[in-house]
Amino acid sequence: MFIKHRLKRVRKESFLHRYETNGESAMKSIFKSSFRNVTAFACAVICTTAAQIGHAQERQPCIGLSGALTGPQAFTGLAARMGAEIAIDEINASGGVLGKKLVLKVYDDGGQPPKEGWPPFANM
Structure with missing residues (x-):
């Protein structure tokens, strides 16, 4: 019990x-x-x-281009910049990306490698 x-x-x-x-x-x-x-x-x-x-999504989409715009290799950087500008103009004329216009940000590296990482595109 x-x-x-x-x-x-x-x-x-x-x-x-x-x-x-x-x-x-x-x-x-x-x-x-x-x-x-x-x-x-x-x-x-x-x-x-x-x-x-x-x-x-509030930010505007951008394309970054780093190339030699000055110095002995400037012809390659200038050609790349012109090609990127033409492509971005065509994309923006057709309505952009998701309704927003693209922006081209160009950085002239003078044909030299960056000395401290990739600072040109850190603030894009």
């Missing part, structure tokens, strides 16, 4: 007992609460990502 009473008391004080509500099993209740937490987290991630995507 004492053992049965002791077992009932242990069951009531067990970890899973506090999740049992309205006749639901403890595992079902735990699954529901963790499903709610995961769903809330997913909604929060989607909302913040959507806000960042909308903010990123």
Whole structure:
């Protein structure tokens, strides 16, 4: 008799007992609460990502060109710049990219390799 009473008391004080509500099993209740937490987290991630995507689209698309516009190899850089300008003018005349006009940003490197990484396109 004492053992049965002791077992009932242990069951009531067990970890899973506090999740049992309205006749639901403890595992079902735990699954529901963790499903709610995961769903809330997913909604929060989607909302913040959507806000960042909308903010990123405010910038105007640009094309960067780094070439020798001066120095002994200037003929190759000038030809590349003229070709890029013609292509961008044609794209902009047909409506641009996603309704936005392209911009060409040109950097004259003088035919020399950059000394400190790629600073010309860091602020595009």
